[in-house]
Amino acid sequence: MVGSCWDVTELIDAAKTRERLLSLLQATIEATDDGMLVVGHDRKVALRNRRFLDLWKIPTGLADSKDDQSLLSYVRDQLENPEEFIREVEEVYASPEAESTGQVRCSDGRIFERYSAPQRIGAAVVGRVWCFRDISERERLLRSALFLSDASRLLASLEVEQALDGLARIAVPYMGDGCAIDVFGAGGPRRLVAISRDPRRPISPELHPGVLGGHSLIYQVGRISYLGVPLLMKDGLAGAMTFAAGAHRRYQPRDQEVAEELARRAALALDNARLYRRAQEALRARDEFLSVAAHEIRGPLTAIHLAAQAIRKGKARPEALSNMLAVVEREDRRVSQFVDELLDLGRMREGRLQLQYETVSLGEVVRDVARRHDADLIRSRSTLSVVAEENVVGQWDRFRLEQVVNNLLSNAVKFGLGRPIEVTIRARPGGAELVVQDHGIGIEPEVLPRLFKPFERGVSERHYGGLGLGLHIVKTIVEAMRGSVRVESAPETGTVFTVDLPTGAN
């Protein structure tokens, strides 16, 4: 009987160490988010992690085959450009010492970053490690950040319509195959631009009612996926953007997020442009007002100045003296009226117009004011007829009502071309109606909408005097007394102002 004894302690220890190392290796590669594959010299799979199989959607059976070639042919079907990928892989294998990085695009839209390095034992290369990292989300965020930054750059322009046009152009193809932008003005929606990736197939999507209601949404019409976003400004809907994508793409909530962000920036640009335009208009109106005010004040000053000097230096004939004094008086009144109008404007703008209600006869007010215009009427050669129903009385502010009648009569005389002027007063259920009609130069239709705004005038300021405040003051007073004023006019035919006033106070 022969007995042999070996001391296997070392062997057992080595096996345990190996087991520990393998477990450590497996645990490590399973803990990463990268898909990892280690291929030996013989192109057999030496190691792979679960993430690798998940990334490439590889069934476990195939993974266990250990055959690198069958894995490669399974993977190639998922690629946007398989030939390129295979070529790159073979190039890497051909240079065992080389490290290599690249990007792999899948046909489902995912993007992987690829890293490959040799596996070495000492100095000898024994295999190759492949790592794949899904960078789709990072790339998507980067692309949308770049897109939004390009869009913002465009939208920084004050030529906002031009900027929106540019925006639609950069939105295709990033946001889809087509993009249409509508802007809403006084006349309703207006299609500013519609861009199509394929010029032979122009798009003209209809505005979705939901978008018109102020909501962004994804919807489908036939095979086309649409994404509509409203351009919302502080005071409502300013426009809408509609994106369209063909069968290859369905809009996702994350596309909607980008579109909403884009719409927010576009609306801000629209808002800025509008504010800028308003500021410019306000500046223009102010400059024009100052120039008109200066002109209007210089007129009476010149007349007063010349009349006073003529009287003092004896440069007027004795029989003309009373006329000269009348000029001074009249022009002095004109200046006072300008000052009153300016002060009124200030009060009205600050909402400090205080009304003193009392029982007032409209007919009486009209006749009083008409008397003050006697001289002007004679000079203008217009005649004035007043047709008043009896006892049209109400609770009104007498002074302010006089101002309304005065401003309307002044205009009728000024623009009346010397033709007859008619004032009509009628009782209305619960109210009174005052109509002032002339047959003079009339008002151009495009001027009518802004006729009652301060500093606006129906005619060039170079041609007719006045501060351009009269009708604004009329409207403000009438509305303060809960009434309304409207105008009908035609050039060369004349103008009719109609004031409706409730008879009861408040």
Place this chain on the structure above:
Amino acid sequence: MGPGERILVVEDDDDIREVVEEVLSSEGYRVDVAKDGLDALGKLDGASRPPLILLDMMMPRMDGEAFLRALRDLPALADAAVVVISGNAAVREKASALHAAACLVKPFELDELLGLVRRLGPIHRD
């Protein structure tokens, strides 16, 4: 310079026109008045000798500039002496471009007006 010379005052402001007319008449000038450019052209119709024209620039229907253009097209009156009048001081720079003999910026002095009329009256030019 003396009585009998014609002056045309073109001004839309009734009171300024009235005062200027009165002052010049009391000085012995023959004064015609017009309330805008169109009116003034009517008054000049058939005139053989150009009067001195005092011309306001801002007027309805036909303003000063339009009147001047029309005036320069009339052979008999093309070289009429014109004093342009405006409430806008920028008229000083514009006056020479408009071939105006002088300009007055409102409000101006009576003596300034009379001085200009004396200097530019037709008798001096002959």
